[in-house]
Amino acid sequence: MDTSLVALILVILTALAFDFTNGFHDTGNAMATSIATGALRPKVAVMLSAVLNLVGAFLSVEVALTVTNAVIKIQDKTGAPKAEYLANGGQALLLIVLAGLCGGVVWNLLTWLLGLPSSSSHALFGGMIGAAIAGLGVSGVNWAGDGTKLDGVVGKVILPALMSPVIAGCVAALGTWLIYRITEGVAERYKESGFRWGQIGSASLVSLAHGTNDAQKTMGVITLALLASGHWTDTTNIPLWVKFACALAIALGTYLGGWRIIRTLGKGLVEISSPQGMAAESSSAVTILASSHLGFALSTTHVATGSILGTGIGKRGAEVRWGVAGRMAVAWLTTLPAAGLVGAVMWWIGHTLGGTLGMIAVFAILAALAGYMYLHSRRAPIDHNNVNDEWEGTPTEAPVPAGVNH
Incomplete structure (x- = not known):
């Protein structure tokens, strides 16, 4: 079989594997608080989230069309692969993409094993950056764009990572404070039961928003691989079968449920009540949907975590485990370089062995680690x-917060 075809098949399989890990890694972003408060039974929650992720994947392609050329310089302004990477069926580009995807998958699985919510988006970007540096040098990374707009690693990855949890946390803290202020005279049992119904709606909106943002990333990677190998030529659209495959992969991963991460977000970070859960989910949904509309491939994990912490700050006497939050912050800071290191090593292995053998070896190592x-x-x-x-x-x-009376 032709090496470029083998490379394309392995890239597609690895991309779908990443999409699958993205699904179960991020289920907790939407459903952890609803499960923790009892608003939804665990299996019902992941089923609902899976269906809405599937639907959301078809609602937007803004992120899909910008995800790869936002961080590495292997495409021109139209999104087509640069001519110098198209020799031999685009093997050079496909190896970079394959190695980068491996970095993302390995980091997603490791943090899932440890029960640490971390960014699947940053794992993917980190893997791509590491593979690009290994294959093309530091100049192969789009660090800041051309300066005319927020772009590159700084504009599309780092700034949203710093801003999104803060914004979501502030919105959630304010929302929590308002909820408890408005319902101050309502009996606790009525408050809890009423907001549990509200949580079903707000959690559903987060799942829908997650599909519009995260499923797109893998669509963009597969489309780039198809462009590089000559199996697709339209840089403004995503093949329909790619949309279906990515939507199904993330939905299946979501349904299986990343229970370790759901537990950390729902029980380990804040002892959360139904009003807090609804505030957190509503804040997350607004932030994620706004970013999808603007084409920012931000981390839904950062947003959801910031929202949950915000509810702890917004409610007097709320129980927050800052030690758990600290470990999560360390994982966030480590994601880009760790995934990048895996991506670079995988590229080196594939390049050293060369050809079909190198591609298969990279995929086999990934399968063994998984x-x-x-x-x-x-x-x-x-x-x-x-x-x-x-x-x-x-x-x-x-x-x-100073000046806030509950």
Whole structure:
């Protein structure tokens, strides 16, 4: 079989594998709080999220059309691969993409194994950046664009990563404070039951928003591979079968549920109530949908985590585990360089072995690492049966913002 065709097939398979890990890695962003408060049963929650992720994947292509050329310089302004990377069926470009995807998948699986919510978007971008540096040098990365607009790694990745959790957290904190202020005289049992119904709607909106943002990233990667290999020529549209394949992959991953991460977000970060859950989910949905409209491929994990922390700050006496938040912050800071290192090593292996052998070796190493981490996870399984068990450790009381009276 022709090397470029083998490379294309392996890129598509790896991209769909990344999309699958993205789905189960990010289920908690939408459903963790609803599961924690009892608004939805765990299996019902992941099924609902999967269906809405599937629908959301078809609603927008803004992110898909900008995801790859936002961070690495392998495409021209139209989105088509540059001519110098098209020799031999685009093998040079396909190896960079394959190695970058491996970096994203490995980091997603490792953080899932550790129960740490981290950014699938940044894992993908980190892997791509590492592979591009290894294959093209530092100049192969689009660090800041041409200066005419927010672009490149700084504008499309780093700034949204810094701003989105802060914005979402502030909105959630204000929303939580308002909710408790407005419902101050309402009996607790009515408050909880009423907001649980509201949580179903707000969590559904987050799942829909997640589909419009995260599924697009893999669509963009596969379309780039098809362009490089000559199997697609339209740089303004995504092949229909690619949309379906990516939507199904992320939906299937979502349905299986990343229970380890759901547990951390729902039980380990904040002892959350239904009003807080609705505030967090509403804040996340607004932030994610706005970014999808603007074409920013931001991290839904950063947004959801910022929102949950915001609800802890906005409610007097809320229990927040700042130690857990600190470990998550370390994972966030490590994502880009760690995924980049994996991407660079994978590119070096593929390039050193060369041709079909190099491509197959990279894919085989990825499969072996994935299998090892899955088997390791079975030593202490977390699923829908124990996802809501009490969190071990002592929470601390969240600080009350100055000047805010509850």
